[in-house]
Amino acid sequence: MVDLGGVHDRLARNSFTLDEECSHIEVHQEEARRTGAGALLVRICPAHVYSQEPDGSLAVAYAACLECGTCRAVAPPGTLTWHYPRGGYGVTFREG
Numbered sequence: 001m002v003d004l005g006g007v008h009d010r011l012a013r014n015s016f017t018l019d020e021e022c023s024h025i026e027v028h029q030e031e032a033r034r035t036g037a038g039a040l041l042v043r044i045c046p047a048h049v050y051s052q053e054p055d056g057s058l059a060v061a062y063a064a065c066l067e068c069g070t071c072r073a074v075a076p077p078g079t080l081t082w083h084y085p086r087g088g089y090g091v092t093f094r095e096g
């Protein structure tokens, strides 16, 4: 097993305030399917926010998002709409 220097322990100290009315991530399913973005997003998200459904669509567990911006940076154009959560919602980093 790889020693990550306690990264998992530190991440476990984060807290999340869920905005139940509004996801800050929207996947444009048709474009994601057309570009094959799903496998990329599943692979690169450190919080495992994205998962592929049996029908090939992409599920988004936005409540776990670390707001790192990686998916926003690498997603093919037109596959995602991403913005920071509304004020008072999202992740609060407790360490590091």
Ligand code: SF4
Pocket: 025, 044, 045, 046, 047, 048, 049, 064, 065, 066, 067, 068, 069, 070, 071, 072
């Ligand atoms: S911003 Fe980072 S943590 Fe959030 S969904 Fe994108 S890759 Fe995952």
